[in-house]
Amino acid sequence: MSHTAEAYAWRLRVHGKSTPRKFLLVRIAGMTSDDTMSCYAKVATLAAYLDIDPRRTKEYLSDLAADGNVSVLERTHPDGRQRDSRIFMHGPWDAFGGTGEPFAEIELPKSSKPMDPTPSIEVTPEMRQELWRRYTEYAEEFGRFPDGTPRCRWRLGSRAHSIVCWYGVGNLVVHTGRAASVLEVTDTDHKNKPVPEQVRLRYLDDSTESDWVRVEDLTEPFEENPSSEGGDENSTPGGTESSPQGGTESSPQGGTESSPLESSSEAKRESSSSGGTQGSGKEEEEPPSARTTGTTPLELVLAATDATEAEARALVEVLRPEAKKSLGGFIRTLATRGDLDHRLWLLRRERAPQPRMGASEATGPDAVCSEHREPLDCPVCAVLHPRMAQLLLNKFGPVRRPDLAARLAPADTPA
Structure with a gap:
């Protein structure tokens, strides 16, 4: 039983x-364990409570998953029969399912002691990678059937699915040469009959929305000419060879062999088409969807930020080791989420004449x-997953963060 999860659930406006x-949600929170923030439960059991x-109950659980409060790992026996599902609750301990944005919370009456709102969390690439690793391992818990189909899979549309699968809700994909974000993903039709996985999209160039599109018609975004930056055209995907979602064979993110991302707003960029490394005021005035359509990592950074060419080259080299498959796709994702400007700020701070004081x-x-x-x-760090807390302790050191050092110290070691 997790008192942390239950207390947090009571704060939320669901x-x-x-x-x-x-x-x-409160019942699920009361059943979760503190180490994994998850529980095993059948729908019939929750309905009885x-x-x-x-x-x-099944309808309510689907709504909680769609809202991001929980992710459901559907599990099966070796003979194909359904097992009880494993339900993971999201909150500040996992950066709200990797989004960094807290859930809506209730407001107490003025006569009561006010609650401090839960702050947002900056999701670093290290945190994102740690979440990907954990959720991938959970999905591989029981292995696969003889035909290669995984015995566990994240429910489509959940935040865990978005982390481990490249076409999850909120991720960037390419459809007919146009960049788009995924709004919904399903494997059933309007009559609840099984169909091949399909998604609904919002295109970045004009904000229009698509009808249902088959996943097999999508590709992952990546740069047209990665070798122009000295990169490896065939970069090695991270993690295992196959996706927990069973979608494809090449990447844990469900990656298929992609075609280059063709710009869907070329008319807006005619003035910069002859020199991708030149920034201009016109580009800065364009909407974000038109500012991330460069064809190389360098051009993507220059188009999406106010970086100089030297800064852009340095930032590309900083980001290159973090990209698991597509450096251009990784940069586009950072730009869309507003994280690319922050990474540039960090780079400038590190290159300043007076560097910040290190942990040592x-x-x-x-x-x-x-x-x-x-x-x-810090109350937020106090409920972070231990591995994420360890990343922060490694970054700042025990002198600057004695609270993290005390929390992560072995039981027989004095704080």
Whole structure:
């Protein structure tokens, strides 16, 4: 039983103001363990706790997954029969399912002691990679059937699915040469009959939305000419050879052999088509969807930020080791989420004449958590997954972050 998860669930405004869905989330939170923030439960069991029809419980659970509060790992026996699902609850301990944005919270009456709102969390590439590794391992828990189909799979549309699968909700894909973000993903039709996986998209060039599109008609975005930056045209995917979703064979993200991303807003960029490395005021005035259509990593950085050419080249080299398959796709994702400007800011800070004090040079604890802007002991760091907390401790050191050092110290070692 996780008191942390249950206390957090009570703070939330669930699915607008849905009382039964909130009670279901609180019941799930009360069943989760503190180490994994997950529990094993059948729909019938949850329905019995809420004293409602199982079909209604299934509907509520689907709504919680669609809203991002939980992710459901569907599991099967070796003979194909359904096992009880494993339900993971998202919150500040996993950066709200990798998004960094907190869920909506209730407001207490003025006569009550006010609650401090849960702050957002900056999701670093290291955190994102750690989440990908964990959720991939969970999905591979029982291996595969003889035909290669995984015995566990993340429910489509959940935040865990978006982390491990390249065409998950919120991710960037390419359809008919146009960059788009995924709005929905499903494997059933309007009559709830099984169909090949398909998605609905919002195109970045004009914000229009598509009808249902088959996943096999999509590709992952990547640069047309990665070798122009000295990169390896056949970069090695990270992780295992196959996706927990069973979608493709080449990458844990479900990657297929992609075609180059063709610009869908070339008319807007005629003035810069002859020199991709030249920044201009006109490019800065274009909408974000038109600012991330360069064809090489260098051009992508220059189009999406105010970096000089030297800064852009340095930033590309910083980001190159973090890209698991497509450096251009990784840069586009950072730009779309607003993280690319932050990475440029970090690069400029590191290259400043007076570098920041490193962990080994610190003379005392920080007054405020550098990640969450909270006074030490940081309440957000206190509920982070241990591996994420360890990443922060490695970054800042035990002198600056004695709260993390005390939390992660072995039980028999004095803090």
